[in-house]
Amino acid sequence: MTDKAPTYPDLLRSATERAVHLEMRDIYTVEGEQERITAWRAGHRWDRADRTSWWRPWLDLVVETAARGVVLRRGRIVSEPLSEYLRYSHSYAFTNVEAGEELRWLPRRRASDLALPGNDFWLVDHRLVLFNHFDGEGRPTGVEVSEDPDVVKLCSSAFEAVWERGVDHDAYQPS
Template identity: 80%
Template structure:
């Protein structure tokens, strides 16, 4: 049975890292927020109640247990509309305790990266995220294969080392 994201993060004891490498994600639950963003709506960092959501509660709880939660995003520049949108609200993830870095794709050319986005939990469990060509989720796959975990750990750390902290990254 494939764990939910909640179960995945609840099971973490040391670390949970997430590598995202797509320029567009077409997730149904985001469509209304993306349209509001297109229409000019921006979340006010001071009005936490307006943007706090269950995912952020999960991050707070996970980080509160001492788990290091990090996300790295490899992005093409100039960035896509989706990445501009995503960057504009990513402060919410940081406010919840997630650490976030951005790496322009041109600076990742010599890195060995897996073919899919993933979560790596405690350096041993990989949850691959699969998408179709338009960025719609098509499913997940879980493995505890040591070689896959090693590849993901190495790839994530390479991206993390070169990445720009969220506070300093300005989408081009």
């Protein structure tokens, strides 16, 4: 494993077949997101019909990646009822789906018998895993990259198990 990691744009641009992302935390403290969370708390919701109001650079990258034929999937293991952060996240997750990413939600109680790695990760083309590390408050603290076949196999297997049990975003009703 190495701490030398590609940027997220480089990671997705390197994908030729698929890029999957497993998220397992109930809170993420993302720099620059506080203003949007405050607006959400006050009742603001993104309007599906007004794409320019919610489109952002990340979604351009998702569209670009999907247009090359790369399958993008995100699985989220979540505690229920959802944390405030995940309720906020669910409210705008349609933007990722509209950009070309598939998304499934798995209630944590349905994941108890799954073998899962200790950290969120991206897995690209069954060849490279990028682990995301966070502190206890959900702030990113770094990444770790592995191309070890055993680590790749663990993450691939974990993601597929979550994906198989997950509920499609359009059908998931947060509690």
